[in-house]
Amino acid sequence: MGVIKFGLIGLGHITKGFIKDLALVEGAEAVAVASRSLEKARAFSAEHGVKKYYGSYAEILEDPEVDIIYIGTPHDSHEEWSIAAMNAGKHVLCEKPMGVNCAQVERMVEAARKNRVFLMEALWARFNPTIKACLELVRSGVIGEVNYLNADFAFLATKDTGHRLLKAELAGGTILDIGIYPLFLAYSIFGKPKEIMASGLFHPQTGVDIQVSMILKYPSAMASLYCGFVSKSDMVARICGTEGTIYIDGRWHESKGYTLERGGEMEKVSLPTLGKGLTYEIRECIECISQQKMQSELWSHQNSLDLAEMLDEVRSRVGVRYGFE
Numbered sequence: 506m507g508v509i510k511f512g513l514i515g516l517g518h519i520t521k522g523f524i525k526d527l528a529l530v531e532g533a534e535a536v537a538v539a540s541r542s543l544e545k546a547r548a549f550s551a552e553h554g555v556k557k558y559y560g561s562y563a564e565i566l567e568d569p570e571v572d573i574i575y576i577g578t579p580h581d582s583h584e585e586w587s588i589a590a591m592n593a594g595k596h597v598l599c600e601k602p603m604g605v606n607c608a609q610v611e612r613m614v615e616a617a618r619k620n621r622v623f624l625m626e627a628l629w630a631r632f633n634p635t636i637k638a639c640l641e642l643v644r645s646g647v648i649g650e651v652n653y654l655n656a657d658f659a660f661l662a663t664k665d666t667g668h669r670l671l672k673a674e675l676a677g678g679t680i681l682d683i684g685i686y687p688l689f690l691a692y693s694i695f696g697k698p699k700e701i702m703a704s705g706l707f708h709p710q711t712g713v714d715i716q717v718s719m720i721l722k723y724p725s726a727m728a729s730l731y732c733g734f735v736s737k738s739d740m741v742a743r744i745c746g747t748e749g750t751i752y753i754d755g756r757w758h759e760s761k762g763y764t765l766e767r768g769g770e771m772e773k774v775s776l777p778t779l780g781k782g783l784t785y786e787i788r789e790c791i792e793c794i795s796q797q798k799m800q801s802e803l804w805s806h807q808n809s810l811d812l813a814e815m816l817d818e819v820r821s822r823v824g825v826r827y828g829f830e
């Protein structure tokens with residue numbers, strides 16, 4: 506197979522980062538973009554040197570040149586546009602979270618199976634070189650029996666109540682937007698927990714969750730996780746075992762290195778990323794599509810389903826349910 510041709514839907518913040526990283530990856534190219542506004546699509550395509558642009562999402566799905574659709578819209582529309590794209594015969598890379606809840610992710614996975622196309626959640630942290638290296642250290646037993654994880658994701662979010670992060674109609678709030686990352690790390694190290702405890706605080710006007718603490722209990726390990734929109738954090742993640750500790754440099758989900766502590770000795774490892782680091786999930790798409798795979802082995806459909814189930818459980822504990830669910 507030649508170059509994999511991407512069509513991009515939803516021309517917001519992350520899609521701008523995505524198209525810049527796409528330009529750094531060999532074997533992939535952006536051939537079309539789609540926005541709800543034709544003028545916005547035209548300006549975006551001109552800025553990024555993309556030859557085709559559409560003023561509706563439906564139109565790009567009809568473009569025969571497009572192999573894979575990247576979905577960079579708010580959470581509430583991931584299911585709709587992923588399934589529409591797959592029914593049009595396109596492969597899909599869908600921004601995280603794959604769906605708002607587990608039932609949505611199940612329907613998306615079913616659409617991939619039915620249409621025999623590739624579908625992956627754009628959980629870029631899974632492909633980050635530092636995280637891959639740290640998970641390998643854990644697996645190889647370098648820090649002994651791992652029994653504690655401490656990870657968070659926090660930043661000072663906008664006060665604009667019209668922004669998608671704070672809008673319940675768009676499935677905003679911390680859990681789905683950023684809580685997904687520490688949950689992903691706990692899942693990647695320990696698997697699905699025996700029990701999840703969680704508690705949160707809500708936005709006084711819009712009602713979305715703005716601070717959430719999560720405790721995950723495993724047969725012989727605990728994870729203490731947090732996500733928040735109301736302050737910054739150094740976002741160093743700590744993976745602790747009986748023989749040592751791994752400190753993933755902040756912001757850990759897009760890390761460029763880690764420190765390994767064993768017997769009081771510190772070893773610092775630097776692993777710079779290509780571009781912002783979205784390049785690695787793009788490479789995974791190219792590899793999988795070239796090999797006619799319907800899913801990635803590094804971040805499989807089952808992985809997305811498991812994570813969606815954990816997110817559902819956290820939301821249920823905190824009491825977060827969207828009006829459209």
Ligand SMILES: NC(=O)c1ccc[n+]([C@@H]2O[C@H](COP(=O)([O-])OP(=O)(O)OC[C@H]3O[C@@H](n4cnc5c(N)ncnc54)[C@H](OP(=O)(O)O)[C@@H]3O)[C@@H](O)[C@H]2O)c1
Pocket residue numbers: 514515516517518519520539540541542545577578579580582600601602627629669675681682
């Ligand atoms: N991987 C990462 O590091 C990362 C970082 C940030 C966000 N994300 C994920 O990427 C997705 C988009 O986030 P973002 O921060 O890029 O959001 P954003 O800046 O608000 O952009 C979202 C885009 O979606 C389109 N859209 C469709 N329906 C919309 C609606 N009802 N309201 C607002 N916009 C709508 C708009 O594009 P058009 O006007 O062109 O149609 C908008 O520009 C989310 O799933 C988020 O979790 C991932």
